[in-house]
Amino acid sequence: MENRIALIGGSFDPPHTGHVIMIKNLLASGLVDEVLISPTGVRQSKKTTASPLQRFVMTELMVNTEFEAGIPIHVLDYRIMRNDSYPTIELLEFLEDKYTGREFYLVIGSDLIDKIEGWHRGQELIQKGKFIVVPRTELEIQAKLPYNFTVLGHEQRVVGYSSTKVREKIKTGEDFEQLMSPTVRAYITRYALYK
Secondary structure (H helix, E strand, C coil), X not given: CCCEEEEEEEXXXXXXXXXXXXXXXXXXXXXXXXXXXXXXXXCCCCCCCCCHHHHHHHHHXXXXXXXXXXXXXXXXXXXXXXXXXXXXXXXXXXXXXXXXXCXXXXXXXXXXXXXXXXXXXXXXXXXXXXXXXXCCCCCCCCCCXXXXXXXXXXXXXXXXXXXXXXXXXXXCCCCCHHHCCHHHHHHHXXXXXXX
16 A cells, blocks of 8 residues: 655646656655645636636546556545635645545645745644655755755756746647647647637
8 A cells, every 4th residue: 555645736727748747756756656636726826727627637638648547646626626725734634634644745846945834824834744845947956945845856857847838838829739748738729728
């Protein structure tokens, strides 16, 4: 039975190749045995272009296209089913109750390290949670991090990918074929998202 679970939250608006690389790096790192992906629902602090359900479906399509059956990756619908925001710490508490005896690691990009304190019950989350930090730039992480923060190796950084850049390319009619799974691309085209 897997005991170490990575929890990846985010808007996934849309999910892209950078997400796939990050998940593969996490599983290859040996730090976790399973990955749970939790697309956000309604958030007042960050507007999304696609609906929560569309982002959930695209994330499912990405996982089902890019990873073989049997690889322990699951997309959660807890956040998208709510009509209000579902703070990270509350989701973590819910999952810890649901999956007793499991060890959870919150996966964050290095660009979010300084922002956690501003999250709902952020200080408590920093003290209570365990984090895996994914480097998002070519620069090393300079700050001395608390003991409960583990940084993926510099060679495992995810550089040059962002949902914002992907949306901009789609909106301007640029080629975005290499930036995401073909099934996600087909879904975006079918529903004319990000135009």
